[in-house]
Amino acid sequence: MNWKNVLYLVRVDRKSGRLIRGVKATRYRENSFVAYWPYWTALIIGVIGGYLSNLAASAYYSHGVPAGVKPLSIEAVSFFSVLPTLVLVVSLVFTLFQQIQIGVKVSGQVIYSLPITWEEHAMASILANLLGWPAALVVGLSSGLIVFSAFNGLILQALLTVAVLLGAAFMASSITESLRLIQVRFTGAVYKSSGRAAIWLRFITYILIIVIFYIAYFYIIYGTGAFVANLTAAQNAVWYVPFVWPALVVSYLAKGLYLLSLLFAVLSALLIAGLYYLAVDLNKRYGLYEPPAITVQKSGVYAPKTGILGRLGFPSVEAALIRKDLRAFTRRRELLASYIFPIILIILAIFESVGITSGGVTTPSANIIYVAWMFLLPTSSMAMLLGESLIGEEGQAVWRIYASPITAKNLVKSKFFVAVMFSIIILVISSVVGVIVYHPSLRKTIALVLEAFFLVPALASVSLQVGFRGADFSASRRARMVRQEWSLIGFGVSIVAGGAVLAPLLLLYGLAFLSHTSISSLNLIIGVAVSGVISAAISAFFYKTDVGAANDLLRKAEV
Amino acid sequence: MYTQAAVELNQVTKRYNEIVAVNNLNLTVGTGEIFGLLGPNGSGKSTTLKMLLGLVTPDKGSVNVLGLDVLKQPVEVKSLVGYVPEAANLYEFLTGIEYLDFIADVYGVPTAEKRQRITEYLKAFQLEGREGDMINSYSDGMKKKISLISAFIHKPKLLLLDEPLNALDPRSARIVKDYLQSLKVQGVTTIMSTHVLEIAQAICDPIGIMYQGNILALGNMDELRRQASLPNSGLEDIFLKLTGTEDLRAVVEELTR
Numbered sequence: 001m002n003w004k005n006v007l008y009l010v011r012v013d014r015k016s017g018r019l020i021r022g023v024k025a026t027r028y029r030e031n032s033f034v035a036y037w038p039y040w041t042a043l044i045i046g047v048i049g050g051y052l053s054n055l056a057a058s059a060y061y062s063h064g065v066p067a068g069v070k071p072l073s074i075e076a077v078s079f080f081s082v083l084p085t086l087v088l089v090v091s092l093v094f095t096l097f098q099q100i101q102i103g104v105k106v107s108g109q110v111i112y113s114l115p116i117t118w119e120e121h122a123m124a125s126i127l128a129n130l131l132g133w134p135a136a137l138v139v140g141l142s143s144g145l146i147v148f149s150a151f152n153g154l155i156l157q158a159l160l161t162v163a164v165l166l167g168a169a170f171m172a173s174s175i176t177e178s179l180r181l182i183q184v185r186f187t188g189a190v191y192k193s194s195g196r197a198a199i200w201l202r203f204i205t206y207i208l209i210i211v212i213f214y215i216a217y218f219y220i221i222y223g224t225g226a227f228v229a230n231l232t233a234a235q236n237a238v239w240y241v242p243f244v245w246p247a248l249v250v251s252y253l254a255k256g257l258y259l260l261s262l263l264f265a266v267l268s269a270l271l272i273a274g275l276y277y278l279a280v281d282l283n284k285r286y287g288l289y290e291p292p293a294i295t296v297q298k299s300g301v302y303a304p305k306t307g308i309l310g311r312l313g314f315p316s317v318e319a320a321l322i323r324k325d326l327r328a329f330t331r332r333r334e335l336l337a338s339y340i341f342p343i344i345l346i347i348l349a350i351f352e353s354v355g356i357t358s359g360g361v362t363t364p365s366a367n368i369i370y371v372a373w374m375f376l377l378p379t380s381s382m383a384m385l386l387g388e389s390l391i392g393e394e395g396q397a398v399w400r401i402y403a404s405p406i407t408a409k410n411l412v413k414s415k416f417f418v419a420v421m422f423s424i425i426i427l428v429i430s431s432v433v434g435v436i437v438y439h440p441s442l443r444k445t446i447a448l449v450l451e452a453f454f455l456v457p458a459l460a461s462v463s464l465q466v467g468f469r470g471a472d473f474s475a476s477r478r479a480r481m482v483r484q485e486w487s488l489i490g491f492g493v494s495i496v497a498g499g500a501v502l503a504p505l506l507l508l509y510g511l512a513f514l515s516h517t518s519i520s521s522l523n524l525i526i527g528v529a530v531s532g533v534i535s536a537a538i539s540a541f542f543y544k545t546d547v548g549a550a551n552d553l554l555r556k557a558e559v
Numbered sequence: 560m561y562t563q564a565a566v567e568l569n570q571v572t573k574r575y576n577e578i579v580a581v582n583n584l585n586l587t588v589g590t591g592e593i594f595g596l597l598g599p600n601g602s603g604k605s606t607t608l609k610m611l612l613g614l615v616t617p618d619k620g621s622v623n624v625l626g627l628d629v630l631k632q633p634v635e636v637k638s639l640v641g642y643v644p645e646a647a648n649l650y651e652f653l654t655g656i657e658y659l660d661f662i663a664d665v666y667g668v669p670t671a672e673k674r675q676r677i678t679e680y681l682k683a684f685q686l687e688g689r690e691g692d693m694i695n696s697y698s699d700g701m702k703k704k705i706s707l708i709s710a711f712i713h714k715p716k717l718l719l720l721d722e723p724l725n726a727l728d729p730r731s732a733r734i735v736k737d738y739l740q741s742l743k744v745q746g747v748t749t750i751m752s753t754h755v756l757e758i759a760q761a762i763c764d765p766i767g768i769m770y771q772g773n774i775l776a777l778g779n780m781d782e783l784r785r786q787a788s789l790p791n792s793g794l795e796d797i798f799l800k801l802t803g804t805e806d807l808r809a810v811v812e813e814l815t816r
Binding site: 296315317319324328331395396397400402405557 | 614635
């Protein structure tokens, strides 16, 4: 294997992921300090975390080994032994999730015409998948382990654990690579044979996959403590599961069982090699992908329709833009992720309330937080996410908007309609689920539904502004739609705008809580009505500025 | 002879940082002409075409298209122009027919006409049978055909075509060439950039040769021959002489060494 080729491929892969194609920034510019922030941040956190852990451990063991507790060296290495499995699971979730968002690699890409072997392609793909959060996690943990161990005479154990962490991450990414290739082969065959149904098949499949991964993600992020505790107890018992083999190398080392440690080291190495060669073999078979021709309409049945949008009074240009965006959001898998989040929020609220993610059952009807979450959060996040992404999602085809007789008003109206329409759909779904799960009173239900309804145009108009100002039209390595800094600005402004809309109701609840009284119906009606007025004012103001921002975008339309 | 100007660029300059893409350009194209814009890579052809549509804003000078100021009335100009960019980035998640439907709606083509025109163009460019497939499965040539149809579909008065025949099969290329000639008779103006000098010589009149953001020579073939002092020569020799690249033997010798 030529490692230089691997390095070049990884570099190309990652650079394509960092390209920013804003409205004005048509040339490649990179600030390496910003580009590598996850790694140096992880390194700093790791070093500080390792040092603080050392201080805490020193304090704990300052008067000798407490009763019922093992010596520091044993307790520490016992903790080290959990980390490989943690890294493996996190890397698996993140790399798979990343693959969902990245467009497929097609055979037309020039990279496949270069004299590079499939071994090198597979290795580069596996390593490139790891860059990002999995690599940052390994950097953070490794630096923390080394700093902690340097103070406690455990440096050899720490270095071995770091090597095992790298192996675990590589193992996870190899699995992802193989799954990616199997998925390419499988979906290609299914789409070819399923015609129009392929659109919906793909839509539903991706929703399911993303929902599962988001839930796994939240489970790991919020349940890390429980996850680690469970692993410590469980992984020795399930030694026959190959995924825990790397962890067992460290675990048996900690117990002084060197032969067993060596055995699992050999088994892990063989497993990693096996997974790598499986990925190579699958790359050879299915690595070159040709997009299947998905037939949406059969030949000879074309009949243009006025459609419901025309009957609703939209001019043909706006109706065309809305129809295009609706199709984009059911057919482009990279866009599914951006509007699947509200669905995840609904599912998470249900899981939280029945104790799946939090580890304990809450009393749903008594918990106003969950009720408010269910009614307000999914709808708000839908309005925010869609508003921010609806401009950048035009991608490289944005020239079509620039070159067509589309006015700023046409553009804003059609995008605003799409954001509001999808948000209202989510509002209906979350309200129905909220009523079924939490049984709020009719009064509370009506108030929350109206508040959510008022949030929609306000947040959609605010986030459209962000979408226009911070549009990111880059399509590779994955479509991002909005630049990070603008996304953060949008988040802040949306919180302020959303807070302003909800302020009357929050004020009423605050006063009622302090005075231990309940809110009268009249006050509730007045509060909701004031929210409506605030929403209308915010929406009108931002809608007007959206038209200005769209004008800027179209005027500076440099392609 | 057509006298009314379809396109007028007056002292137009466009810079990209330190690079001058178009330098003080004056150009008039008459109504009903097929104007060929030639030049080496990076000579400013595409930038010029984009400025005519308002896709690139000039730093200096004025651009008038069909009697309208592009900077002041961009939407009106766009509704009268059909544009084919060099790289056809289309909405790949749409089918061919959905894309054309979208374009026709954006330009406000009436429903009955839309149906008729789409059907005719699909037949002419032999896309029947594939029009219901998503564009991501189309070849480059098929995408170019969709791009061309979307420029023709609203019956524009001005066509801006950037390398329109690239990737087309010979039959479709012939259709486009003949179609442009028939549109010329109807008074439709075409400005096309191309590197295929035979095509430019065959269908364009007049021809402008751009180099480093300037027009080096302008006119019909006879006028170009006179300007290059190359009587009885073809367009290739004229082009190479005017752009200062006529003596290529040394380059080839260097490469073969």
